Amino acid sequence: MAIDENKRFIVLRVLNIPGVMERISSIFARRGINIDTITVGVINGKSSQISLTFDLPEDKFENIVKVLEKNPCVLEVKIGSLESDVVREAFVAVLRDCDANVSDYIRIRYRARTTLLSESRLLVELLADPRMVNEFKEEFSDRIESFSRSGVMIHTLNHYRKLKA
Amino acid sequence: MEVFSMVSGARLIVDKLRENRVKTVFGIPGGAVLPLFDELYKAGDIEFILTRHEQGATHMADGYARATGKAGVVIVTSGPGATNLATGIANAYLDSSPVISMAGQVPTFLIGYDAFQEANIFSMMIGLTKMNFLPRNLEELNSALENAFKIALSGRPGPVHIDIPRDVQLMEGDPKNNIFSYSYNPPIPSxxxxxxxxxxxxxxxxxxxxxxxxxxxxxxxxxxxxxxxxxxxxxxxxxxxxxxxxxxxxxxxxxxxxxxxxxxxxxxxxxxxxxxxxxxxxxxxxxxxxxxxxxxxxxxxxxxxxxxxxxxxxxxxxxxxxxxxxxxxxxxxxxxxxxxxxxxxxxxxxxxxxxSEFLYDYDAVPIKPSTVVRVLNDYVTPSDFVTTEVGQCQMYASLHFLAKRPRQFISSGGLGTMGFGLPAAIGVKAAFREQRVFDIAGDGSFFMTCNQLPVSVDYNLPIIVVVLNNYFLGMVRQWQELFYDRRYIAVDLKGKADIAKVSEGFGARAFKVSRVGELKEALQIAVKQNETTVIDVIVEREDNVFPMVPPAATLDHVITGR
Missing domain, CATH: 3.40.50.1220 (TPP-binding domain)
Incomplete structure (x- = not known):
C-alpha cells in the first residue's frame, strides 16, 4: 500500500470544555489546511481525545505541532503514523447485487461483519486501516449503494512526542 | 459541618479582580453586564474608567499592561460592546500583551436565538485571543476567572476573553471546584x-x-x-x-x-x-x-x-x-x-x-516631522512614557526618539493599529499618575480615537499629544509616491478639521504650531501644566520617512532618500 509522505496523523488530549473543537480547527482554518478526518472521544470528565488527519509538508508540520502544543486547551500532542501505530476507521456500506459468496469473500478478505438485508442487498461493517477501507471502496465501487465512514481514530503505540506534563 | 458561602457570579468576578490586585478597569456598561456593574458600585474600591468607545478601552488596558507588566482589564456589554473589542484585542494578541476582557452576554437560555445585542463573541474571540471562555454556570465562571490571569500572564503573555451571560452574573452559589487548572512550566533549556x-x-x-x-x-x-x-x-x-x-x-x-x-x-x-x-x-x-x-x-x-x-x-x-x-x-x-x-x-x-546620521534642517518651515521628534527628546525624562500612533509618525518616533529604558516606548507593532497611541497613553497614565505620558501622533491616527480625549480630561489623566499634522495619511501617500508613481488616491485629509479646536472642544488645552520656537514654547507649557494637551504641529506635507526598505526587498536595498 502506498504511503503519502504528506499525510499527517495527530492525537490531541484536550480539555473537555465547550469551544475546544472550534479553537483547534481554527488553527488549521486560518492556515488554509483542510482537515481530512477528525474524531473525538471523551477520556474522562476533564479531558477528551481528538484524532486528526490532514495533508501537510514536513517543513510546515513542525510549526503546526508547536502551535497546538502551546494552546491552553491542549494537554498533550502525539504524532502517529500508519506504520507504527494503530490507525483505524469504521466503514459501513450497503451493497447491491451480492449473494452469499460475495458476503463470505468480504468477511474473509476484509475481516468485515456482513448481514444480508434481502436477497441481494448486503450490509457491510468494517473496522480497518483507512487504506484498506479505500481498497474496499474501490473493489466494490459498482455495487456500493450507500456508505458512511467515521474518520480516522489513532491509537499511538510508541512513536509519539509528549511535550506537556 | 460544611460551611457554605453564597456569592453571585457578579460578586465572584469582583472578588477575583481584587485577588489579582486589579485597581483600575476600563470599559462601557450596557444591559447584559449591569449586574456586574452594580457589584462594582457596591465594591467601591475598583476604579472604573468610562471610555467613549470599547476599542479605546482595550487600548487603554493594553497601554496599562505594557507599562506595568500586569494584566489590563476591560469590561463591556454584549453585542456591539463586545464586537468593538476586536481591534484592541487583536492588537494585544499580536504584541503579546496581557489584556483580560470581559463582556456581558445575553442570558444562557437566549444564546443562539438572536436576542437583542447578541453576537457570537465566543467564535469571534477564538482567533484573537490566547484563550477565551463562555461560562454557563458558577463553577465554569470560577474556573474561567481562576485561569484567565494565569494564562494571560504566563509564558508568552496574551489576551484572554470571558463572555459572561447575564444569568450567570446573577446566579448564586458556592463555586469551589475548578473545571480545570491551567499550569505552565517555563521551558528550561539544557x-x-x-x-x-x-x-x-x-x-x-x-x-x-x-x-x-x-x-x-x-x-x-x-x-x-x-x-x-x-x-x-x-x-x-x-x-x-x-x-x-x-x-x-x-x-x-x-x-x-x-x-x-x-x-x-x-x-x-x-x-x-x-x-x-x-x-x-x-x-x-x-x-x-x-x-x-x-x-x-x-x-x-x-x-x-x-x-x-x-x-x-x-x-x-x-x-x-x-x-x-x-x-x-x-x-x-x-x-x-x-x-x-x-x-x-x-x-x-x-x-x-x-x-546613519542625516543632516537636519531645524529651521525649515513648515517644520520637518523628524525635527519635532528630535525636539521632543529634550522634554521627555527617562521616567516619562511615549506612546505612538501608526504610520509615518510611528516611524519618525522609532527613528528619532531615544528610549532610555524598557517599557518607556509603547507602540502597536504587530497589528499596526492607527488610533492606538492616544487611548494607550491614557491607560499608561492611569498606572503611573506621577509620570508624564506623550503620544506621538499623526493627523490620520488622531482622528481615529480622539473621541477618547474627554476620558483623559474627565478622570484627570492628563496626556500630551503631539500631532505631526501633514493633512495626509502620510505613510500610504509615501508608498503611492514611491511605488505607485505619485498616483495619490484616498490619502488627502484636506485639513479643514481643526485639531486644536476639536481638542479644545473636548476639554483639552491645545496649541497649533508650525515653527521650532513655537513647538518648544508649547511643550514648555505642556510639561509644566498638569492638563491634557494637544499640540497640533503643522509639518511639511510630503516629507518621507527614510531610510526605507521597499516591501519584499532585502535590507541591502535600503533607500536613504529621494
Whole structure:
C-alpha cells in the first residue's frame, strides 16, 4: 500500500470544555489546511481525545505541532503514523447485487461483519486501516449503494512526542 | 459541618479582580453586564474608567499592561460592546500583551436565538485571543476567572476573553471546584544547548544582538546590556524591543527593519553571528527573509517554542526565558572571551553610526516631522512614557526618539493599529499618575480615537499629544509616491478639521504650531501644566520617512532618500 509522505496523523488530549473543537480547527482554518478526518472521544470528565488527519509538508508540520502544543486547551500532542501505530476507521456500506459468496469473500478478505438485508442487498461493517477501507471502496465501487465512514481514530503505540506534563 | 458561602457570579468576578490586585478597569456598561456593574458600585474600591468607545478601552488596558507588566482589564456589554473589542484585542494578541476582557452576554437560555445585542463573541474571540471562555454556570465562571490571569500572564503573555451571560452574573452559589487548572512550566533549556550557542558566539568576529519585545517582557535588559558589553556586540532592536537597551548606549544602534536606522541595518547585514532574543522575525523587521543577515550564523532564543523555525530556520534555537538564557550565555562567555574584545567591530561601529546620521534642517518651515521628534527628546525624562500612533509618525518616533529604558516606548507593532497611541497613553497614565505620558501622533491616527480625549480630561489623566499634522495619511501617500508613481488616491485629509479646536472642544488645552520656537514654547507649557494637551504641529506635507526598505526587498536595498 502506498504511503503519502504528506499525510499527517495527530492525537490531541484536550480539555473537555465547550469551544475546544472550534479553537483547534481554527488553527488549521486560518492556515488554509483542510482537515481530512477528525474524531473525538471523551477520556474522562476533564479531558477528551481528538484524532486528526490532514495533508501537510514536513517543513510546515513542525510549526503546526508547536502551535497546538502551546494552546491552553491542549494537554498533550502525539504524532502517529500508519506504520507504527494503530490507525483505524469504521466503514459501513450497503451493497447491491451480492449473494452469499460475495458476503463470505468480504468477511474473509476484509475481516468485515456482513448481514444480508434481502436477497441481494448486503450490509457491510468494517473496522480497518483507512487504506484498506479505500481498497474496499474501490473493489466494490459498482455495487456500493450507500456508505458512511467515521474518520480516522489513532491509537499511538510508541512513536509519539509528549511535550506537556 | 460544611460551611457554605453564597456569592453571585457578579460578586465572584469582583472578588477575583481584587485577588489579582486589579485597581483600575476600563470599559462601557450596557444591559447584559449591569449586574456586574452594580457589584462594582457596591465594591467601591475598583476604579472604573468610562471610555467613549470599547476599542479605546482595550487600548487603554493594553497601554496599562505594557507599562506595568500586569494584566489590563476591560469590561463591556454584549453585542456591539463586545464586537468593538476586536481591534484592541487583536492588537494585544499580536504584541503579546496581557489584556483580560470581559463582556456581558445575553442570558444562557437566549444564546443562539438572536436576542437583542447578541453576537457570537465566543467564535469571534477564538482567533484573537490566547484563550477565551463562555461560562454557563458558577463553577465554569470560577474556573474561567481562576485561569484567565494565569494564562494571560504566563509564558508568552496574551489576551484572554470571558463572555459572561447575564444569568450567570446573577446566579448564586458556592463555586469551589475548578473545571480545570491551567499550569505552565517555563521551558528550561539544557546547559548543552546554551554551551553550543556560547561557542558559536565566541567564534564570531562580528556578533550582533537583535533584541525584541521578549527581552522587555522578561525583564532582561540588564542581562542584555551586560552580554553586549562583554562581547562588544552592537544591539539592534525590533520596534517592540525599543528601549531594551538605552538608546544612548554606545552599543545601541536603534531599530532594524523597513524603516530601521542605517547603522542597525548595516550591522545586521555585515554580522557573522546574529543572536535574536525574544524577537519573531516579522517581515517589517527582516525585509525579504532570504537576504536577512546573509553571512551570519543565527541563534534564536524565544520562550514560545512555535516561534523557533516558524519563519527563519536558525542554526541554534533555544526555547527559554530571555533573562535566564542571556544570563547563562553571559556566565559561559565570560570564561571564553576577553571582555570587550570578542566583537572585532573596532572603529566600524562608530563609522556606521556616523553614516546613519542625516543632516537636519531645524529651521525649515513648515517644520520637518523628524525635527519635532528630535525636539521632543529634550522634554521627555527617562521616567516619562511615549506612546505612538501608526504610520509615518510611528516611524519618525522609532527613528528619532531615544528610549532610555524598557517599557518607556509603547507602540502597536504587530497589528499596526492607527488610533492606538492616544487611548494607550491614557491607560499608561492611569498606572503611573506621577509620570508624564506623550503620544506621538499623526493627523490620520488622531482622528481615529480622539473621541477618547474627554476620558483623559474627565478622570484627570492628563496626556500630551503631539500631532505631526501633514493633512495626509502620510505613510500610504509615501508608498503611492514611491511605488505607485505619485498616483495619490484616498490619502488627502484636506485639513479643514481643526485639531486644536476639536481638542479644545473636548476639554483639552491645545496649541497649533508650525515653527521650532513655537513647538518648544508649547511643550514648555505642556510639561509644566498638569492638563491634557494637544499640540497640533503643522509639518511639511510630503516629507518621507527614510531610510526605507521597499516591501519584499532585502535590507541591502535600503533607500536613504529621494
Amino acid at each position: 546547559d548543552e544547548e546554551i554551551f553550543l550557542a556560547s561557542r558559536m558566539i565566541a567564534d564570531g568576529e562580528r556578533p550582533v544582538i537583535l533584541a525584541g519585545g521578549g527581552v522587555i517582557m522578561s525583564g532582561a535588559s540588564s542581562e542584555l546590556v551586560a552580554l553586549a558589553e562583554l562581547l562588544n556586540a552592537p544591539v539592534v532592536t525590533t520596534l517592540m524591543g525599543k528601549g531594551s537597551i538605552p538608546e544612548d548606549h554606545p552599543l545601541s544602534l536603534g531599530c532594524v527593519g523597513m524603516h530601521g536606522k542605517l547603522s542597525a541595518i548595516r550591522a545586521v547585514q555585515e554580522s557573522d553571528v546574529l543572536i535574536a532574543v525574544g524577537a519573531r522575525f516579522s517581515d517589517r523587521t527582516t525585509g525579504k527573509l532570504s537576504g536577512f543577515a546573509p553571512g551570519a550564523k543565527k541563534i534564536h532564543i524565544d520562550i514560545d517554542r512555535s516561534e523557533i523555525g516558524k519563519l527563519l530556520k536558525p542554526d541554534i534555537g533555544i526555547v527559554g526565558d530571555a533573562k535566564y538564557v542571556l544570563s547563562k550565555l553571559y556566565s559561559n562567555l565570560v570564561k571564553m572571551v576577553q571582555k570587550g574584545k570578542a566583537g572585532r567591530w573596532g572603529e566600524k561601529l562608530k563609522q556606521l553610526k556616523k553614516e
